[in-house]
Amino acid sequence: xxxxxxxxxxxSKAWIASLTGNQRHVIRxxxxxxxxxxxxxxxxxxxxxxxxxxxxxxxxxxxPTRLTLVRFAVAEAAPLYARDCASCHGRDLRGNAExxxxxxxxxxxxxxxxxxxxxxxxxxxxxxxxxPRARNLADMPGFAKARPDERVTMYPLSPPQIEDLxxxxxSIEKRxxxxxxxxxxxxLFLGSGGCFDCHGNDAAGDSYVGAVNLxxxxxxxxxxxxxxxxxxxxxxxxxxxxxWIGKIKPAGIRALAVYxxxxxxxxKVLPGGAS
Numbered sequence: 001x002x003x004x005x006x007x008x009x010x011x012s013k014a015w016i017a018s019l020t021g022n023q024r025h026v027i028r029x030x031x032x033x034x035x036x037x038x039x040x041x042x043x044x045x046x047x048x049x050x051x052x053x054x055x056x057x058x059x060x061x062x063x064p065t066r067l068t069l070v071r072f073a074v075a076e077a078a079p080l081y082a083r084d085c086a087s088c089h090g091r092d093l094r095g096n097a098e099x100x101x102x103x104x105x106x107x108x109x110x111x112x113x114x115x116x117x118x119x120x121x122x123x124x125x126x127x128x129x130x131x132p133r134a135r136n137l138a139d140m141p142g143f144a145k146a147r148p149d150e151r152v153t154m155y156p157l158s159p160p161q162i163e164d165l166x167x168x169x170x171s172i173e174k175r176x177x178x179x180x181x182x183x184x185x186x187x188l189f190l191g192s193g194g195c196f197d198c199h200g201n202d203a204a205g206d207s208y209v210g211a212v213n214l215x216x217x218x219x220x221x222x223x224x225x226x227x228x229x230x231x232x233x234x235x236x237x238x239x240x241x242x243x244w245i246g247k248i249k250p251a252g253i254r255a256l257a258v259y260x261x262x263x264x265x266x267x268k269v270l271p272g273g274a275s
Contacts, residue, residue, distance in 0.1 A: 048076075052251035055258075060117035063258055064265070070258055077259035080252050084244065093263050100221045100239035104260050108218045110210050111135055114264060120257035126243035127210070134243060137209040138198050142236025149236075154194055159234075161188055165195070166229045172203055173217050 051072045088101040095103035112118030125133040141148035143157040168185025170176030189195040198211035205213035212220055221237055222228030
């Protein structure tokens with residue numbers, strides 16, 4: 001210890017000696033509080049690290065039976081969702097039909113059957129995100145364009161033909177009559193329009209490629225009105241979901257997948273649901 005250190009040490013001793021009993025007591029209380037807070041912070045860090053490790057250690061689809069982990073994941077994911085997902089899917093998770101961001105609270109899934117592992121894959125790699133593992137098998141062609149699809153040879157449809165297609169879809173949804181327009185639309189759907197190739201002969205869709213079910217009156221874009229469905233067929237769609245891998249930690253991505261699963265299966269996982 002040099003001369004300057006000795007001077008500072010003497011000053012500190014003199015300052016401590018000048019304190020009253022009450023002042024010393026206050027300082028001791030503050031010191032104990034700081035130590036306690038530091039201890040709590042360390043304990044929370046250890047707890048969080050342990051829970052995240054458990055969250056990642058288990059198979060994703062086993063998690064619904066682990067209620068402690070589910071509750072932890074929901075709490076961890078809520079702020080992540082608000083920060084990164086709510087701008088498209090809404091704070092209530094009910095989607096945005098203008099953007100084509102799906103409702104995440106129902107059981108209508110574009111890809112897969114809504115299992116945690118499937119949700120996790122979509123969050124990780126995205127949809128048409130340019131990530132090599134992104135979901136990117138089906139775009140909705142724009143049949144009013146001269147070249148409906150840039151990847152395969154398809155032929156455009158005239159406005160009356162598109163109207164017939166909409167009439168056919170409305171008829172199989174039981175929202176419209178099986179009239180002459182619907183009768184003309186059926187061979188377009190099953191033949192020259194090529195709609196069956198993605199959506200299936202029964203129009204029930206294909207969750208492997210991301211072709212939506214056209215028979216359930218649940219619409220990704222628009223409100224399901226005649227004009228809205230016409231517009232989707234005419235203009236086409238190719239929505240994008242970013243790939244979050246590398247932007248959100250793996251435990252955070254899994255927590256988000258659990259959170260979305262819980263919100264779409266509220267009473268099945270947590271009695272009373274999750275907010």
